[in-house]
Structures are given as C-alpha cells and as structure tokens.
Amino acid sequence: QVQLVESGGGLVQAGGSLRLSCAASGRTFSNYHMGWFRQAPGKEREFVTAISKSGGTTYHADSVKGRFTISRDNAKNMVWLQMNSLKPEDTAVYYCAADPDRIFSRPGEYDYWGQGTQVTVSS
Secondary structure, three states: OEEEEEEOOEEEEOOOOEEEEEEEEEOOHHHOEEEEEEEOOOOOOEEEEEEOOOOOOEEEOHHHOOOEEEEEEOOOOEEEEEEOOOOHHHOEEEEEEEEOOOOOOOHHHOOEEOOOEEEEEEO
16 A cells, blocks of 8 residues: 655645645555545545656646646655646645556546645635
C-alpha cells in the first residue's frame, strides 16, 4: 500500500496561484500513477489531472487546461499540483490519488486516496 497526505490548500484571490503537495509513503512511489481530483460542495468528485509513473505522460481536464500543472519527483516521493489563474469555480477539496495499474479519469478507479485539502478562491 501507499499512504498519501495532501497539503498546501488555502484561501486565494481569483487570478492568483497556489501549489498543492502530496507526500507519499509505503511502497515504492514510482510504482504508482498519480492523479488529482476535486470535489465542490454538493457535487461529485471530478478528475483534475494525472501523471504517469515516470512523469513522462500527463493528462488534464478541459476546465484546468493551460492553468494547472502536475509534476512529481520520485526520489522525494512527492507529487505537486501547481494552480495558476485560479477562478472561483476552482473552489473545492482537492484530493491526491494513486493507482498501480493505469491512469484513470474516474475517481472510483483509483485505489489509494489522501485526506484532501481545501482550496477556496475568492472573487
């Protein structure tokens, strides 16, 4: 198994930037594809972005294209979500997720999850 802990959430004004971190422990970090998801109040958890085990392939939702960047450092057992040009609609709890088999776009397809970190974007 792998354990995931997110951090870096907070309050930011629209147009600002924020970087979320996900620290992994347990099995070898490089064995897992990593993803970021978010869940706004009253809504279903949705895919944001994902990165392959080696970091060579990334995917992102259309809603964050050109604004969010996912990255990882396997030597540090870390994955980050750099969020730029934030909008009020980005407000949500953001979750780090891991899966050993493939990059999935649906939350139910990931095996491991962090506890989430709140991101609030004011207008």
